Amino acid sequence: MTSFDIIRALRRRHKEEGGEGRLKVGHAGTLDPLATGLMILGVGKGTKKLTELVKLDKEYTAEVRIGEQRTTGDLEGAIVAEKEVDQISEETIKNVVASMVGTLTLPVSAYSAIKKEGKPMYKRAREAEKKGEVITDVPVREMTVYEAEVLDSANIIVSGKARLVVTVRFAVASGVYVRSLGEELGKRLGYPATLQALRRTKVGDFSITEAVLLENI
Numbered sequence: 001m002t003s004f005d006i007i008r009a010l011r012r013r014h015k016e017e018g019g020e021g022r023l024k025v026g027h028a029g030t031l032d033p034l035a036t037g038l039m040i041l042g043v044g045k046g047t048k049k050l051t052e053l054v055k056l057d058k059e060y061t062a063e064v065r066i067g068e069q070r071t072t073g074d075l076e077g078a079i080v081a082e083k084e085v086d087q088i089s090e091e092t093i094k095n096v097v098a099s100m101v102g103t104l105t106l107p108v109s110a111y112s113a114i115k116k117e118g119k120p121m122y123k124r125a126r127e128a129e130k131k132g133e134v135i136t137d138v139p140v141r142e143m144t145v146y147e148a149e150v151l152d153s154a155n156i157i158v159s160g161k162a163r164l165v166v167t168v169r170f171a172v173a174s175g176v177y178v179r180s181l182g183e184e185l186g187k188r189l190g191y192p193a194t195l196q197a198l199r200r201t202k203v204g205d206f207s208i209t210e211a212v213l214l215e216n217i
Contacts, residue, residue: 003030006039006214013217028053028203030113032179034074037200038208056204059171061151062195064182067163069192071125071134073109073179080134081192085155085164088189093153096188097168100148106180107138114139143180147171165196 007025014023026047028040037060042050067085071077108114110125116139128134152167170181179195186193201208 002033003027003039006041009214010041010043010217026050028056029058029174031200032074032198034076034195035198035200037198038203038206038211039200040203040206053203055174056206057146057171057173057202058176058200058204059169059202060178061199061201062168062170062178062182063197064166064168064185064193065158065163065196066166066186066189066191066193067161068158068194069183069186070194071129072111073177073183074195074198077111077194082161083191084162085191086162087155088164090150090153093166093189094150097148097150097166097185099188100181100185101145103142103144104181104184105140105142106177106184107140108177109179110134110138112177112179141175141177141180143176144173145170145176145181146173164191169201171202 007027010025011023023043024047025041025043028042028050031037031039040050040053042048042053065075067083068079069081070079108121111122113120113122115121116124121138147169148171149169150166151169154165156163156165166185168185170176170178172178172181178198182195183193
């Protein structure tokens with residue numbers, strides 16, 4: 001499900017329940033199709049507040065697969081680099097994750113929604129993919145990480161190859177691309193890396209613990 005699919009679902013329900021006209025609804029920040037979690041919605045006059053809500057700090061739980069890098073920065077893409085993962089101590093993992101707190105200058109995924117020359121990066125990347133090409137001129141952005149905490153780490157085997165999955169809670173400023181953080185974590189550990197799963201748990205003071213499931217709205 002994409003972020004816009006949620007808006008479509010609400011508009012469809014509004015129509016099915018006899019609502020008049022087209023429901024005015026928007027959201028305060030997209031989620032990647034593979035991601036789950038908190039989505040702030042604005043309905044009617046509430047859509048006017050969305051531009052402010054987009055700028056709020058956010059919190060994510062990210063599962064970073066160490067040992068492989070993919071074109072999209074998550075499991076949707078093809079593997080472009082891989083390396084068997086040796087045993088890494090928990091202390092090393094915690095120290096490396098802690099080192100990511102601060103303002104980092106990182107490349108943005110070629111498959112992100114950020115626009116370059118008026119066109120979303122992911123559209124350019126997919127057009128290049130069809131031609132057998134790879135986008136390399138990706139934008140670089142400053143990304144601020146307030147907190148980075150290891151929640152879990154586990155060695156796994158994927159297609160007969162050793163991988164490490166590190167689950168991290170990231171508290172970040174607006175404009176941070178967690179796929180970029182995942183790849184950076186891998187680099188700091190000495191391996192290629194990609195996001196295995198992503199869940200947004202907070203936007204400003206809004207928490208997923210207070211959220212309502214889409215089917216219950």
